[in-house]
Amino acid sequence: MEALVMAGGKGTRMGGGEKPIMTLRGKPMLAYVLDALSGSRSIEKINVAVSPDVPRTAEFVLMDGRALTVMTPGSGFIEDMGYALSVLGLFEPVLVVAADLPLITPEVIDRVVDAYEKCGKEALSVRVEADIAPWTPDTVLNDTEKPTVPAGINVVHSAHMDRAQEEHVLVINDAKLAANVNYRKDLTYCEHLFAQEQEQG
Template identity: 40%
Template sequence: MTTALVMAGGKGSRMDSDCEKPMIKVKGKPMVTYVLDALTSSKYIDKIIVAVSPNTPCTEKYLEDFPVIIIKTKGNGYVEDLSDILSDRNYVEEDEVVMTLVADLPFITSEHIDDVLDHYYDRDKPAMCVSVPANLFDEYNLTPTLVFEGLVPTGVNVVLANTREQDQTIYISNSVELAFNVNTLDDLDISNHHAKKE
């Protein structure tokens, strides 16, 4: 069983917008919708959990029409909320494989999801971080959240559901779609421009 955990409870303070970040629209649809559509069509994903918080009440309401399990977190931060969920046996079994994703990846597809999980299951490490080369951000004028040794984390990871420290491998994807992690209004403008080309 592979569970998807979409983190949709952040404040999105860098967006400088009154709209909750998962609900910001790209090509006429809330960003979280693209993530859920990709997960629903994946050959691997058996269960979808979406974590919301007091920061995202509109997102929580919107998700009621989707075949997902909604978890209300405290909204204390990404790492804290994620840790709480991974240790909660009401939602995930001990050492269950969990793909974690941010809610602001408007160009992610089921092919990306399956490609990541193909690589995960071919490796022998319990955790995997998905990154893209930093030059993709330069090419599209996107703002990376973090650059480490020429790589930028995409907001997609695979872990086991426990609170132990896990040995991790890095999967480098060259899919520019995973570089479109929308964190600023400039990122949003570029994403909408990119969407018009598709």
């Protein structure tokens, strides 16, 4: 399966600057996402959606060498995702990941793709239960047994972007997937989880 990393947003909630290349432990957040995707057994090719708002991010992807960039207008997450899939000419299921998930792992990627292949639906959305989120989430969904928060990981069928797709919801209660970095304080939480892992490891 191919992957599309969404990295073209303005990052206004971060107070300015290009969010995908903001550093966590001296390493750009986008690099952690590329590590997870390139280490996954399920992903064959990585594409990164950028926009005119993130020229340094596009340069980083080029220098990193593990992914190809696709330029989008910077109109919004959904709009740019559809635009990128159209430009790439894909007519198949695609894993879509936000660039601000520095704690994502290859194991999670493989679990998501495996779940998608077994679910029999056109699309898949990864969520975490709202009560494990480390801070008050911006978006809470109430279409499952318990309130959930989008994790920023989805599979969409790129041949059907012109309509709503029948979706399977995969709930993974992992605090690392709740660490969607939207504000600078969220980086501090990620640092805390990294430190916890080192102590336990």
